[in-house]
Amino acid sequence: MLTATTKNAHIGxxxxxxxxxxxSAIR
Structure with a gap:
């Protein structure tokens, strides 16, 4: 459960x- 939360946080x-x-590229 904790690893899943960490993975989601990393993806976000x-x-x-x-x-x-x-x-930044647009500007």
Whole structure:
């Protein structure tokens, strides 16, 4: 259960990083 939560948090963080990179590229 704890590992699943950590994995989801990691996925969310990486997708957030991709979104930030995309916004930086647009600017």
């Amino acid at each position: 963080r990486s997708s957030l990083n991709k979104l930030l990179a995309l916004m």
